[in-house]
Amino acid sequence: MEQKKKALVCFSGGQDSTTCLYWALAHFDEVYAVSFVYGQKHSLEVEMAHKIADKAGVPFEVLDVSLMAQMTDNSLTNPAVVMDEEKPDNTYPNTFVPGRNMVFLTFAAIIAFQKGIQNLVTGVSQADFSGYPDCRDTFIRSLNVSLNLAMDYPFTIHTPLMWLDKEAVWALSDELGVFDLVRYETLTCYNGIPGDGCGRCPACKLRRKGLENYLSTKKKGRVQKV
Template identity: 45%
Template sequence: MKTSGLNPNGALVVFSGGQDSATCLAWALDRFEHVETVGFHYGQVHHVEMTVRHTVRDKIAALNGGWRSCLMADHVFDAGIIGQIGQSPLTGGTAASMLSQNLPDTFVPGRNLLFLTLSAALAYRRGLKHIITGVCETDFSGYPDCRDDTIKALQVAVNLGTDAPFVIHTPLMWIDKAQTWALAHELGGDELVRVIQQETHTCYRGDRVDLHDWGYGCGECAACMLRSSGWKSFQRSKKQAA
Protein backbone atom coordinates (compact mmCIF):
# COMPACT_ATOMS: atom_id res chain seq x y z
CA MET A 1 0.00 0.00 0.00
CA LYS A 2 1.33 3.42 -0.92
CA THR A 3 2.30 5.70 1.96
CA SER A 4 2.18 9.46 1.68
CA GLY A 5 5.24 10.31 3.76
CA LEU A 6 3.16 12.83 5.71
CA ASN A 7 3.32 12.80 9.50
CA PRO A 8 -0.21 11.93 10.70
CA ASN A 9 0.55 13.81 13.93
CA GLY A 10 1.99 16.85 12.17
CA ALA A 11 0.03 20.06 11.58
CA LEU A 12 0.51 23.44 9.95
CA VAL A 13 -1.58 26.36 11.22
CA VAL A 14 -2.26 29.37 8.99
CA PHE A 15 -1.42 31.92 11.67
CA SER A 16 -1.98 35.65 11.20
CA GLY A 17 -1.71 36.75 14.82
CA GLY A 18 -5.43 37.45 15.11
CA GLN A 19 -8.10 36.03 17.39
CA ASP A 20 -9.27 33.27 15.08
CA SER A 21 -5.85 31.94 14.13
CA ALA A 22 -4.69 32.10 17.76
CA THR A 23 -7.68 29.98 18.78
CA CYS A 24 -6.87 27.57 15.95
CA LEU A 25 -3.26 27.36 17.13
CA ALA A 26 -4.40 26.33 20.61
CA TRP A 27 -6.82 23.85 19.03
CA ALA A 28 -4.00 22.29 17.01
CA LEU A 29 -1.58 22.16 19.95
CA ASP A 30 -4.26 20.33 21.91
CA ARG A 31 -4.49 17.62 19.22
CA PHE A 32 -1.22 17.16 17.38
CA GLU A 33 2.31 16.28 18.47
CA HIS A 34 4.14 18.50 15.98
CA VAL A 35 2.70 21.91 15.11
CA GLU A 36 4.21 24.56 12.83
CA THR A 37 2.80 27.94 11.83
CA VAL A 38 2.83 30.00 8.66
CA GLY A 39 2.04 33.67 8.07
CA PHE A 40 1.85 35.86 4.98
CA HIS A 41 2.73 39.45 4.17
CA TYR A 42 0.30 40.55 1.47
CA GLY A 43 0.34 44.32 1.80
CA GLN A 44 -2.34 44.37 4.48
CA VAL A 45 -3.03 47.71 6.13
CA HIS A 46 -3.17 45.94 9.47
CA HIS A 47 0.37 44.60 9.03
CA VAL A 48 0.81 45.08 12.78
CA GLU A 49 -0.72 41.59 13.04
CA MET A 50 2.57 40.26 11.69
CA THR A 51 4.53 41.98 14.46
CA VAL A 52 2.48 40.41 17.26
CA ARG A 53 2.62 36.85 15.92
CA HIS A 54 5.72 35.79 17.82
CA THR A 55 4.46 37.14 21.13
CA VAL A 56 1.13 35.38 20.68
CA ARG A 57 2.86 32.12 19.73
CA ASP A 58 5.20 32.27 22.70
CA LYS A 59 2.50 33.15 25.22
CA ILE A 60 0.15 30.45 24.04
CA ALA A 61 2.90 27.84 24.22
CA ALA A 62 3.83 29.01 27.72
CA LEU A 63 0.35 28.19 29.00
CA ASN A 64 0.87 24.45 28.78
CA GLY A 65 4.02 22.35 28.98
CA GLY A 66 2.65 19.92 26.43
CA TRP A 67 1.84 22.74 24.04
CA ARG A 68 5.34 24.14 24.44
CA SER A 69 6.90 20.83 23.46
CA CYS A 70 4.63 20.52 20.41
CA LEU A 71 5.13 24.00 18.95
CA MET A 72 7.87 23.97 16.33
CA ALA A 73 8.97 26.19 13.45
CA ASP A 74 7.31 29.37 12.23
CA HIS A 75 7.38 30.36 8.56
CA VAL A 76 6.63 33.75 6.99
CA PHE A 77 6.27 34.32 3.26
CA ASP A 78 5.74 37.26 0.93
CA ALA A 79 2.37 37.02 -0.80
CA GLY A 80 2.38 40.63 -1.97
CA ILE A 81 0.97 39.67 -5.35
CA ILE A 82 -2.43 39.42 -3.61
CA GLY A 83 -2.35 43.10 -2.75
CA GLN A 84 -1.29 44.02 -6.28
CA ILE A 85 -4.13 42.09 -7.90
CA GLY A 86 -6.88 42.37 -5.30
CA GLN A 87 -6.88 46.05 -4.39
CA SER A 88 -9.24 46.82 -1.53
CA PRO A 89 -9.29 48.98 1.61
CA LEU A 90 -7.73 46.00 3.38
CA THR A 91 -4.59 46.36 1.25
CA GLY A 92 -4.49 50.13 1.23
CA GLY A 93 -6.34 50.63 -2.04
CA THR A 94 -9.74 51.95 -2.93
CA ALA A 95 -12.75 49.69 -3.15
CA ALA A 96 -12.46 47.71 -6.35
CA SER A 97 -15.31 46.85 -8.66
CA MET A 98 -16.92 43.59 -7.56
CA LEU A 99 -18.68 41.07 -9.76
CA SER A 100 -21.23 40.77 -6.99
CA GLN A 101 -22.43 43.88 -5.20
CA ASN A 102 -23.17 41.71 -2.17
CA LEU A 103 -19.47 41.39 -1.35
CA PRO A 104 -17.92 43.73 1.24
CA ASP A 105 -15.26 46.15 0.01
CA THR A 106 -12.71 44.42 2.29
CA PHE A 107 -12.92 41.23 0.23
CA VAL A 108 -9.50 40.43 -1.28
CA PRO A 109 -10.08 38.03 -4.20
CA GLY A 110 -8.06 34.83 -3.98
CA ARG A 111 -6.51 35.54 -0.59
CA ASN A 112 -7.52 32.37 1.24
CA LEU A 113 -7.23 30.30 -1.92
CA LEU A 114 -3.60 31.33 -2.30
CA PHE A 115 -2.84 31.06 1.43
CA LEU A 116 -4.06 27.49 1.58
CA THR A 117 -2.38 26.49 -1.68
CA LEU A 118 0.94 27.87 -0.44
CA SER A 119 0.36 26.23 2.93
CA ALA A 120 -0.20 22.89 1.24
CA ALA A 121 3.05 23.31 -0.69
CA LEU A 122 4.88 24.07 2.57
CA ALA A 123 3.16 21.18 4.38
CA TYR A 124 4.26 18.89 1.55
CA ARG A 125 7.90 19.90 2.02
CA ARG A 126 7.65 19.69 5.80
CA GLY A 127 5.81 16.36 5.78
CA LEU A 128 2.75 17.65 7.67
CA LYS A 129 -0.59 15.99 7.00
CA HIS A 130 -2.94 18.49 8.66
CA ILE A 131 -3.55 22.11 7.68
CA ILE A 132 -5.60 24.30 10.02
CA THR A 133 -7.24 27.59 9.07
CA GLY A 134 -9.59 29.91 10.94
CA VAL A 135 -12.09 30.58 8.18
CA CYS A 136 -15.71 30.67 9.30
CA GLU A 137 -18.98 30.56 7.40
CA THR A 138 -21.07 31.68 10.36
CA ASP A 139 -19.21 34.98 10.77
CA PHE A 140 -17.58 35.02 7.35
CA SER A 141 -18.43 38.67 6.57
CA GLY A 142 -19.60 37.72 3.09
CA TYR A 143 -16.23 36.35 1.94
CA PRO A 144 -16.89 33.45 -0.47
CA ASP A 145 -13.40 31.99 0.11
CA CYS A 146 -14.37 31.32 3.75
CA ARG A 147 -17.25 29.00 2.87
CA ASP A 148 -17.19 25.32 3.76
CA ASP A 149 -17.78 24.32 0.13
CA THR A 150 -14.78 26.39 -0.94
CA ILE A 151 -12.48 24.72 1.58
CA LYS A 152 -13.70 21.23 0.70
CA ALA A 153 -13.17 21.90 -3.00
CA LEU A 154 -9.70 23.28 -2.32
CA GLN A 155 -8.76 20.22 -0.26
CA VAL A 156 -9.68 18.03 -3.22
CA ALA A 157 -7.65 20.24 -5.56
CA VAL A 158 -4.46 20.32 -3.47
CA ASN A 159 -4.67 16.60 -2.77
CA LEU A 160 -5.00 15.83 -6.47
CA GLY A 161 -2.31 18.36 -7.36
CA THR A 162 0.23 16.97 -4.89
CA ASP A 163 -0.89 13.33 -4.81
CA ALA A 164 -0.91 13.66 -1.02
CA PRO A 165 -3.76 13.11 1.47
CA PHE A 166 -3.82 16.47 3.24
CA VAL A 167 -6.66 17.22 5.62
CA ILE A 168 -7.75 20.86 5.91
CA HIS A 169 -9.35 21.55 9.29
CA THR A 170 -11.67 24.50 9.96
CA PRO A 171 -12.42 24.41 13.72
CA LEU A 172 -14.36 27.68 13.58
CA MET A 173 -16.42 27.00 10.47
CA TRP A 174 -19.82 26.66 12.15
CA ILE A 175 -19.44 28.82 15.26
CA ASP A 176 -19.88 32.55 15.84
CA LYS A 177 -17.48 34.94 17.55
CA ALA A 178 -18.97 34.39 21.00
CA GLN A 179 -18.46 30.66 20.56
CA THR A 180 -14.90 31.29 19.35
CA TRP A 181 -14.18 33.05 22.65
CA ALA A 182 -15.84 30.13 24.43
CA LEU A 183 -13.71 27.62 22.53
CA ALA A 184 -10.56 29.45 23.60
CA HIS A 185 -11.78 29.30 27.20
CA GLU A 186 -12.48 25.58 26.85
CA LEU A 187 -8.98 24.97 25.47
CA GLY A 188 -6.93 27.16 27.79
CA GLY A 189 -9.16 28.75 30.40
CA ASP A 190 -8.99 32.39 31.43
CA GLU A 191 -5.26 32.47 30.68
CA LEU A 192 -5.70 31.72 26.98
CA VAL A 193 -8.63 34.13 26.74
CA ARG A 194 -6.42 36.82 28.28
CA VAL A 195 -3.62 36.20 25.77
CA ILE A 196 -6.06 36.44 22.87
CA GLN A 197 -7.72 39.50 24.37
CA GLN A 198 -4.51 41.45 25.04
CA GLU A 199 -1.99 40.21 22.48
CA THR A 200 -3.77 39.30 19.24
CA HIS A 201 -4.72 41.80 16.55
CA THR A 202 -7.86 41.86 14.40
CA CYS A 203 -8.62 45.52 13.62
CA TYR A 204 -8.60 46.20 9.86
CA ARG A 205 -7.26 49.71 10.45
CA GLY A 206 -4.25 48.47 12.38
CA ASP A 207 -5.12 50.39 15.55
CA ARG A 208 -2.75 49.17 18.25
CA VAL A 209 -3.30 52.14 20.59
CA ASP A 210 -6.82 51.75 21.97
CA LEU A 211 -7.24 48.77 24.31
CA HIS A 212 -10.85 47.74 24.93
CA ASP A 213 -12.15 44.94 27.11
CA TRP A 214 -12.23 42.76 23.96
CA GLY A 215 -8.76 43.78 22.75
CA TYR A 216 -6.97 46.41 20.67
CA GLY A 217 -8.69 48.14 17.78
CA CYS A 218 -10.48 51.17 16.40
CA GLY A 219 -13.83 49.83 17.55
CA GLU A 220 -15.47 50.90 14.30
CA CYS A 221 -14.32 48.61 11.49
CA ALA A 222 -16.17 45.39 10.69
CA ALA A 223 -13.53 43.22 12.36
CA CYS A 224 -13.66 45.22 15.60
CA MET A 225 -17.44 45.25 15.70
CA LEU A 226 -17.60 41.50 15.18
CA ARG A 227 -14.99 40.85 17.85
CA SER A 228 -16.62 43.27 20.29
CA SER A 229 -20.13 41.85 19.90
CA GLY A 230 -18.79 38.33 20.29
CA TRP A 231 -16.96 39.29 23.47
CA LYS A 232 -20.11 40.80 24.98
CA SER A 233 -22.14 37.69 24.19
CA PHE A 234 -19.41 35.48 25.60
CA GLN A 235 -19.32 37.47 28.84
CA ARG A 236 -23.10 37.27 29.17
CA SER A 237 -22.97 33.50 28.72
CA LYS A 238 -20.29 33.17 31.38
CA LYS A 239 -22.37 35.14 33.85
CA GLN A 240 -25.45 33.04 33.15
CA ALA A 241 -23.45 29.84 33.66
CA ALA A 242 -21.92 31.06 36.94
Protein backbone atom coordinates in the same frame (compact mmCIF):
# COMPACT_ATOMS: atom_id res chain seq x y z
CA MET B 1 6.61 3.28 16.77
CA GLU B 2 3.56 5.41 15.96
CA GLN B 3 4.29 8.39 13.72
CA LYS B 4 3.72 11.79 15.31
CA LYS B 5 0.72 13.72 14.05
CA LYS B 6 1.80 17.11 12.72
CA ALA B 7 -0.18 20.18 11.69
CA LEU B 8 0.54 23.48 9.96
CA VAL B 9 -1.60 26.46 10.97
CA CYS B 10 -2.29 29.43 8.70
CA PHE B 11 -1.62 32.05 11.32
CA SER B 12 -2.33 35.79 11.21
CA GLY B 13 -2.13 36.60 14.91
CA GLY B 14 -5.83 37.48 15.09
CA GLN B 15 -8.57 36.10 17.33
CA ASP B 16 -9.58 33.25 15.05
CA SER B 17 -6.18 31.98 13.97
CA THR B 18 -4.78 32.24 17.52
CA THR B 19 -7.69 30.16 18.80
CA CYS B 20 -6.95 27.69 16.01
CA LEU B 21 -3.25 27.61 16.93
CA TYR B 22 -4.06 26.51 20.46
CA TRP B 23 -6.75 24.13 19.19
CA ALA B 24 -4.06 22.52 17.05
CA LEU B 25 -1.70 22.28 20.03
CA ALA B 26 -4.43 20.39 21.86
CA HIS B 27 -5.01 17.96 18.98
CA PHE B 28 -1.62 17.32 17.36
CA ASP B 29 1.82 16.24 18.54
CA GLU B 30 3.74 18.85 16.55
CA VAL B 31 2.43 22.20 15.36
CA TYR B 32 3.95 24.70 12.95
CA ALA B 33 2.70 28.15 11.95
CA VAL B 34 2.97 30.20 8.78
CA SER B 35 2.01 33.85 8.29
CA PHE B 36 1.70 35.76 5.05
CA VAL B 37 2.71 39.24 3.96
CA TYR B 38 0.27 40.09 1.18
CA GLY B 39 0.59 43.87 1.04
CA GLN B 40 -1.71 44.43 4.00
CA LYS B 41 -1.64 47.94 5.46
CA HIS B 42 -0.83 46.75 8.96
CA SER B 43 2.26 44.55 9.08
CA LEU B 44 2.03 44.66 12.89
CA GLU B 45 -0.20 41.59 12.69
CA VAL B 46 2.75 39.49 11.50
CA GLU B 47 4.93 40.76 14.34
CA MET B 48 2.24 39.90 16.86
CA ALA B 49 1.76 36.48 15.29
CA HIS B 50 5.48 35.82 15.70
CA LYS B 51 5.33 36.76 19.39
CA ILE B 52 2.34 34.51 20.01
CA ALA B 53 3.98 31.61 18.18
CA ASP B 54 7.13 32.07 20.27
CA LYS B 55 5.05 32.10 23.45
CA ALA B 56 3.32 28.90 22.34
CA GLY B 57 6.64 27.25 21.42
CA VAL B 58 5.58 26.84 17.80
CA PRO B 59 8.04 27.11 14.86
CA PHE B 60 7.05 30.13 12.78
CA GLU B 61 7.79 31.34 9.27
CA VAL B 62 6.57 34.14 7.02
CA LEU B 63 5.92 33.98 3.28
CA ASP B 64 5.84 37.06 1.06
CA VAL B 65 2.88 36.90 -1.33
CA SER B 66 2.60 40.68 -1.72
CA LEU B 67 2.01 40.27 -5.44
CA MET B 68 -1.64 39.92 -4.36
CA ALA B 69 -1.76 43.63 -3.53
CA GLN B 70 -0.94 44.42 -7.17
CA MET B 71 -3.74 42.20 -8.44
CA THR B 72 -6.64 43.27 -6.22
CA ASP B 73 -8.22 46.53 -5.13
CA ASN B 74 -9.53 46.39 -1.59
CA SER B 75 -9.46 48.40 1.61
CA LEU B 76 -7.05 46.05 3.42
CA THR B 77 -4.22 46.58 0.94
CA ASN B 78 -5.00 49.96 -0.67
CA PRO B 79 -4.84 52.95 1.73
CA ALA B 80 -6.79 55.03 -0.77
CA VAL B 81 -9.88 52.81 -0.48
CA VAL B 82 -12.23 53.88 2.30
CA MET B 83 -13.26 50.81 4.26
CA ASP B 84 -16.88 49.69 4.21
CA GLU B 85 -18.16 49.83 7.77
CA GLU B 86 -21.31 47.93 6.88
CA LYS B 87 -21.86 45.07 4.44
CA PRO B 88 -23.24 46.46 1.15
CA ASP B 89 -26.40 44.92 -0.27
CA ASN B 90 -25.97 42.13 -2.82
CA THR B 91 -22.17 42.19 -2.80
CA TYR B 92 -19.13 41.70 -0.60
CA PRO B 93 -17.59 44.45 1.53
CA ASN B 94 -14.41 45.97 0.15
CA THR B 95 -12.46 44.19 2.91
CA PHE B 96 -12.78 41.08 0.74
CA VAL B 97 -9.41 40.13 -0.77
CA PRO B 98 -10.20 37.86 -3.75
CA GLY B 99 -8.37 34.54 -3.65
CA ARG B 100 -6.61 35.21 -0.35
CA ASN B 101 -7.49 31.99 1.45
CA MET B 102 -6.96 29.96 -1.70
CA VAL B 103 -3.45 31.38 -2.04
CA PHE B 104 -2.66 31.01 1.66
CA LEU B 105 -3.78 27.40 1.85
CA THR B 106 -2.07 26.48 -1.41
CA PHE B 107 1.29 27.82 -0.24
CA ALA B 108 0.74 26.31 3.20
CA ALA B 109 0.15 22.96 1.52
CA ILE B 110 3.42 23.24 -0.39
CA ILE B 111 5.28 23.91 2.86
CA ALA B 112 3.44 21.06 4.56
CA PHE B 113 4.29 18.68 1.75
CA GLN B 114 7.99 19.47 2.15
CA LYS B 115 7.79 18.91 5.91
CA GLY B 116 5.76 15.69 5.71
CA ILE B 117 2.72 17.36 7.30
CA GLN B 118 -0.72 16.12 6.31
CA ASN B 119 -2.91 18.40 8.45
CA LEU B 120 -3.60 22.04 7.59
CA VAL B 121 -5.53 24.27 10.00
CA THR B 122 -7.28 27.51 9.12
CA GLY B 123 -9.62 29.82 11.03
CA VAL B 124 -12.19 30.41 8.30
CA SER B 125 -15.83 30.49 9.35
CA GLN B 126 -19.03 30.31 7.36
CA ALA B 127 -20.79 31.84 10.36
CA ASP B 128 -18.80 35.06 9.82
CA PHE B 129 -20.92 38.12 9.03
CA SER B 130 -19.27 38.87 5.69
CA GLY B 131 -20.02 35.61 3.92
CA TYR B 132 -16.72 35.71 2.03
CA PRO B 133 -16.84 32.90 -0.57
CA ASP B 134 -13.37 31.61 0.37
CA CYS B 135 -14.52 31.08 3.97
CA ARG B 136 -17.30 28.66 3.04
CA ASP B 137 -17.25 24.96 3.78
CA THR B 138 -17.89 24.06 0.13
CA PHE B 139 -14.79 25.98 -0.95
CA ILE B 140 -12.60 24.35 1.69
CA ARG B 141 -13.79 20.87 0.73
CA SER B 142 -13.20 21.60 -2.94
CA LEU B 143 -9.73 22.99 -2.34
CA ASN B 144 -8.86 20.02 -0.15
CA VAL B 145 -9.61 17.67 -3.03
CA SER B 146 -7.69 19.85 -5.49
CA LEU B 147 -4.58 20.02 -3.28
CA ASN B 148 -4.63 16.25 -2.77
CA LEU B 149 -4.83 15.70 -6.51
CA ALA B 150 -2.24 18.36 -7.33
CA MET B 151 0.40 16.86 -5.03
CA ASP B 152 -0.82 13.26 -4.79
CA TYR B 153 -0.78 13.68 -1.02
CA PRO B 154 -3.41 13.04 1.70
CA PHE B 155 -3.96 16.55 3.10
CA THR B 156 -6.78 17.22 5.54
CA ILE B 157 -7.85 20.83 5.99
CA HIS B 158 -9.24 21.37 9.48
CA THR B 159 -11.64 24.27 10.09
CA PRO B 160 -12.47 24.16 13.82
CA LEU B 161 -14.35 27.48 13.65
CA MET B 162 -16.39 26.79 10.52
CA TRP B 163 -19.77 26.67 12.24
CA LEU B 164 -18.97 28.87 15.24
CA ASP B 165 -20.11 32.46 15.70
CA LYS B 166 -17.81 34.88 17.55
CA GLU B 167 -19.44 34.14 20.90
CA ALA B 168 -18.60 30.46 20.47
CA VAL B 169 -15.05 31.32 19.38
CA TRP B 170 -14.53 33.25 22.61
CA ALA B 171 -15.91 30.26 24.51
CA LEU B 172 -13.45 27.95 22.73
CA SER B 173 -10.49 30.20 23.57
CA ASP B 174 -11.58 30.13 27.20
CA GLU B 175 -11.90 26.35 27.11
CA LEU B 176 -8.38 26.16 25.69
CA GLY B 177 -7.08 28.37 28.50
CA VAL B 178 -6.04 31.31 26.31
CA PHE B 179 -8.95 33.73 26.71
CA ASP B 180 -6.81 36.59 28.06
CA LEU B 181 -4.08 36.04 25.49
CA VAL B 182 -6.63 36.15 22.67
CA ARG B 183 -8.32 39.22 24.09
CA TYR B 184 -5.26 41.34 24.80
CA GLU B 185 -2.42 40.04 22.60
CA THR B 186 -4.05 39.44 19.21
CA LEU B 187 -4.78 41.82 16.36
CA THR B 188 -8.15 41.49 14.63
CA CYS B 189 -8.80 45.18 13.96
CA TYR B 190 -8.79 46.29 10.32
CA ASN B 191 -7.28 49.60 11.49
CA GLY B 192 -4.29 47.85 13.04
CA ILE B 193 -5.04 48.40 16.74
CA PRO B 194 -4.26 45.37 18.97
CA GLY B 195 -6.52 43.90 21.64
CA ASP B 196 -10.04 45.33 21.67
CA GLY B 197 -9.13 47.38 18.60
CA CYS B 198 -10.66 50.59 17.27
CA GLY B 199 -14.24 49.55 18.00
CA ARG B 200 -15.48 50.96 14.68
CA CYS B 201 -14.38 48.65 11.88
CA PRO B 202 -16.46 45.57 10.96
CA ALA B 203 -13.93 43.17 12.51
CA CYS B 204 -13.96 45.02 15.83
CA LYS B 205 -17.74 45.27 15.91
CA LEU B 206 -18.10 41.54 15.31
CA ARG B 207 -15.43 40.68 17.86
CA ARG B 208 -16.91 43.02 20.49
CA LYS B 209 -20.46 41.74 20.04
CA GLY B 210 -19.27 38.14 20.41
CA LEU B 211 -17.25 39.03 23.51
CA GLU B 212 -20.15 40.81 25.18
CA ASN B 213 -22.49 37.92 24.42
CA TYR B 214 -20.01 35.39 25.78
CA LEU B 215 -19.28 37.31 28.97
CA SER B 216 -23.01 37.79 29.55
CA THR B 217 -23.70 34.09 29.00
CA LYS B 218 -20.79 33.09 31.23
CA LYS B 219 -21.97 35.42 34.00
CA LYS B 220 -25.48 34.00 33.85
CA GLY B 221 -24.04 30.50 33.94
CA ARG B 222 -22.15 31.33 37.11
CA VAL B 223 -25.26 32.78 38.73
CA GLN B 224 -27.22 29.63 37.94
CA LYS B 225 -24.55 27.44 39.52
CA VAL B 226 -24.64 29.30 42.84
